[in-house]
Every structure is written in C-alpha cells, then in structure tokens.
Amino acid sequence: MKINRQQLIQSIRGKKTSREEEYAKPFFKWAGGKSQLLYEFDPRFPEELSSGSLNRYIEPFIGGGAVFFYIIQLFHIRRSVICDINTELILTWQVVKQDVQPLISILQGLQEEYDACDLTGQQNLFYQVREDLNREKPVFDYTSYGEHTIKRAAQLLFLNKTCFNGLFRLNSKGEFNVPFGKYKKPNIVNEKNLLMVSDLLADVIILHGDFSKCLDYIDDRSFVYIDPPYRPLNKTSSFTGYSQDGFSEHDQVRLFDFYKKVHETGAKVMLSNSDPKNENPDDNFFDDLYQDFLIERVLAKRFINSVGEKRGFINELIIRNYQDLGKKVIR
Numbered sequence: 001m002k003i004n005r006q007q008l009i010q011s012i013r014g015k016k017t018s019r020e021e022e023y024a025k026p027f028f029k030w031a032g033g034k035s036q037l038l039y040e041f042d043p044r045f046p047e048e049l050s051s052g053s054l055n056r057y058i059e060p061f062i063g064g065g066a067v068f069f070y071i072i073q074l075f076h077i078r079r080s081v082i083c084d085i086n087t088e089l090i091l092t093w094q095v096v097k098q099d100v101q102p103l104i105s106i107l108q109g110l111q112e113e114y115d116a117c118d119l120t121g122q123q124n125l126f127y128q129v130r131e132d133l134n135r136e137k138p139v140f141d142y143t144s145y146g147e148h149t150i151k152r153a154a155q156l157l158f159l160n161k162t163c164f165n166g167l168f169r170l171n172s173k174g175e176f177n178v179p180f181g182k183y184k185k186p187n188i189v190n191e192k193n194l195l196m197v198s199d200l201l202a203d204v205i206i207l208h209g210d211f212s213k214c215l216d217y218i219d220d221r222s223f224v225y226i227d228p229p230y231r232p233l234n235k236t237s238s239f240t241g242y243s244q245d246g247f248s249e250h251d252q253v254r255l256f257d258f259y260k261k262v263h264e265t266g267a268k269v270m271l272s273n274s275d276p277k278n279e280n281p282d283d284n285f286f287d288d289l290y291q292d293f294l295i296e297r298v299l300a301k302r303f304i305n306s307v308g309e310k311r312g313f314i315n316e317l318i319i320r321n322y323q324d325l326g327k328k329v330i331r
C-alpha cells in the first residue's frame, strides 16, 4: 500500500482522515508528544530512509511515540528499538505488544462500566481505579510479567483517557495525581488501533531505562531520533536545573556525549529540544554544545509557562549530523 504522508501525519495527530482507520497512531496521550512537529520533521528525515540504505530505527526517549509511528509506517524499517525511563509507560508498551487481546477485554469492561454511569458514577469509577493503581505501586512486582502487568496497563490507559487533559503526571511519591476529566463519552478502547499497534510492535525491541542502553543497537544503517525532556524554559525551574522528569543539565551534557558516540558509529541522528533562547536570547547552551552539527530553529506551538498558561509559538531546535536538504537555517 502506498502511504500518503499527509494523511499519515493527520492520523497521528488524531485528526479524521478518509483512511484514518488504516494507520496506527499513539495509544497514550503523552506530555511533550511530537505529532505537531511532524510537518517540520518530515523534510528533515534522512533521504536514505526512502532508499532503504538506512533500515534501523532507534528512539531512546519514546514517550507516546508520535515520530516512531510515522517512521515505522512510512519506511522499510527492519529493526527498531524504543526506550524510555518511565516504568509505567514502558510496561504499557510491552503489554500492547505482547497481550493486546486481554488488554482490550479489560478496557472494554471498563468502557461499559463507565458508559453505564452518570457523571458522579463515572467520577467514582475514575477515583477508584486511580486509588487502586496508587495503592498497589509500592508492592507491585515490576520484575515479573503476568496478569498483574496487563491489569496495570489497562488501569493506566483507562486513566489516560478519562483524566483531566489526558495528561500522565506523577507526584513526588510516584503516584498518579491527575484529577477526573469529566468527559462524557471518552473513547477508552480503540480496539482497531491497539491491534494495529500490536502488529507493528511484533519485532520491535522495547527497552526500559536510561537512553544510553540504546547505544549497543546503533550502527551505520541506523536512524536515531532523540527527544529528551526539555531543559526547563522558565527561570524558576531552571534554577533547580531539573525538568519535570528529573532530567538535569548534567543529563543534557551526558546526552551530548551519547550524540557524539552515535555520530561516530556512522548513524544518522536527529535531536529536538526546546530553544532556551525563547526565554533568554543570550542562552547559548545548545549552540555551544552542538556547534559541530547542523542546528536549525523551527516554530512549535506550545504552552509557555512563564507567561501564564498561554498557548503560543516558540522555537524548537532541531540538531542533525547530516546534510541540510537545501532548507534555510532559521535563526
């Protein structure tokens, strides 16, 4: 089947398209998701993905996987490796890969229960699932895989679809603390999508842990897309040097060393990050670090915390170790 890039992007962005049903898309709404930037990324992916000379795909910070879903459905990728440090997120990816049918059954049960309730009943169900999830966390056996893992993945997906803004956020104790979203008819189980995703994941290697784990899988036939947690934009949070994920300034430097090692393997690598110059035009953190690579700035739509919860356009950095395709560098 010839893939229509425009429709694939629209589908990953959650828009209705005439062939929407045919494409797999993210099953988890994830903070920092990159579906909005796919139009900017598309012309910047290496040409060798189309010719097939690059046929391995590695994404060390997978999140909801917007870029993964694009690449894996558009190009002939023979091997891919995805990774994330978030335990609950990776657990869910693993269950979608290995046990999609039982997962769908549990979610269908939850969907029926939710749909049969009035708003108060829905709210009670939401808080009951949230409480179960948090209560089990300290004693949950993450080291073995079984029915308990499938049940937890279902709880996480249910909460992701019914919580406020569909955000996944944990407090300092590692508890899920997002409030009820008051959605009347959320699509808790998109069976067709989950089945398509599960098929796509059949040969995908899913790693849990630090991005550095991916290095062993990278060679000169690989394309690597790196989307780390942002360096905090607002001045108060950058004072601590940590992003929400606990990714420090030191980690950004550690990631640069990783980037160089990936470059040395002969792989093609593309990294995105928010531009600190949005806040402070004199902040040359990434420009200094990545001075030997191609740095571009593109416009991205997102919340700017320092000026209230206001939506706006800010620059996003794209840093590649391969040739510009004749596009002007926007500075």
Ligand SMILES: C[S@@+](CC[C@H](N)C(=O)[O-])C[C@H]1O[C@@H](n2cnc3c(N)ncnc32)[C@H](O)[C@@H]1O
Pocket: 030, 031, 032, 033, 034, 035, 060, 061, 062, 063, 064, 065, 066, 067, 083, 084, 085, 086, 209, 210, 211, 212, 227, 228, 229, 230, 245, 247
């Ligand atoms: C900006 S998000 C990636 C979003 C993803 N590109 C998408 O479209 O949904 C960054 C991700 O990095 C993960 N992360 C944080 N520290 C990490 C580390 N040291 N190694 C691997 N992943 C990490 C977070 O759990 C989060 O999922």
